[in-house]
Amino acid sequence: MAKTFNERVAVIVSSLTTVADVTKLAKSIKGRAENLDVDMHSAGVGALYCAMTYNDTSATASVINALGKHTRAKAFAEWVERFSNIVLVLDKKTGLWAGKMLPAGERRDADKLAELLAEAQAEPFWTPAEKSSRDFSLHAALAMLLKKAEGERTKGNLSDDDRLALVDLAAIADKVKPAAPAAPIAKVAASTDMSAALANAGVDTLETVG
Numbered sequence: 001m002a003k004t005f006n007e008r009v010a011v012i013v014s015s016l017t018t019v020a021d022v023t024k025l026a027k028s029i030k031g032r033a034e035n036l037d038v039d040m041h042s043a044g045v046g047a048l049y050c051a052m053t054y055n056d057t058s059a060t061a062s063v064i065n066a067l068g069k070h071t072r073a074k075a076f077a078e079w080v081e082r083f084s085n086i087v088l089v090l091d092k093k094t095g096l097w098a099g100k101m102l103p104a105g106e107r108r109d110a111d112k113l114a115e116l117l118a119e120a121q122a123e124p125f126w127t128p129a130e131k132s133s134r135d136f137s138l139h140a141a142l143a144m145l146l147k148k149a150e151g152e153r154t155k156g157n158l159s160d161d162d163r164l165a166l167v168d169l170a171a172i173a174d175k176v177k178p179a180a181p182a183a184p185i186a187k188v189a190a191s192t193d194m195s196a197a198l199a200n201a202g203v204d205t206l207e208t209v210g
Contacts, residue, residue, distance in 0.1 A: 057099025079125035
């Protein structure tokens with residue numbers, strides 16, 4: 001009995017000798033695909049419910065890993081991130097996905113998650129999302145970049161120009177804090193220790209995801 005992907009394909013292809021054969025298979029695929037769509041979306045919504053109710057990441061990981069190398073896997077990962085407090089990360093060595101919770105300061109509350117769950121149920125994960133509906137935090141993105149850059153600075157891997165740019169970037173990150181508008185921060189001299197500026201930008205309070 002054929003077991004590998006290529007062996008199974010070879011067996012099926014050998015039986016497709018006419019247009020009618022291919023048409024018949026295509027009709028079969030259409031019916032199975034429609035049923036599979038229902039199952040995949042139901043599993044996805046169920047995984048979001050478990051994430052919201054139990055802070056569970058394993059259900060989302062189970063669903064995305066069941067998709068294998070399907071092109072919808074990436075779409076599912078983006079969908080989960082939009083509608084939950086979970087980020088799905090692919091391990092390139094094993095080819096498996098794992099779920100991680102967002103940093104505590106960036107998680108949606110229970111009421112928001114309930115709203116998102118209702119929205120997710122009406123939007124299958126393979127449906128292209130409007131850019132305006134995606135959550136994005138400029139402060140979080142800058143802070144993670146700053147945290148990485150600060151690590152390189154402590155190793156002595158930054159040039160003088162990079163060190164100056166790092167201070168300016170920390171000031172920008174502070175200005176876009178989501179809690180409240182921040183007052184402009186005076187430019188810090190290159191010789192000044194940048195730890196205070198980076199801390200003020202919230203870098204040390206963020207966790208790296210993925």
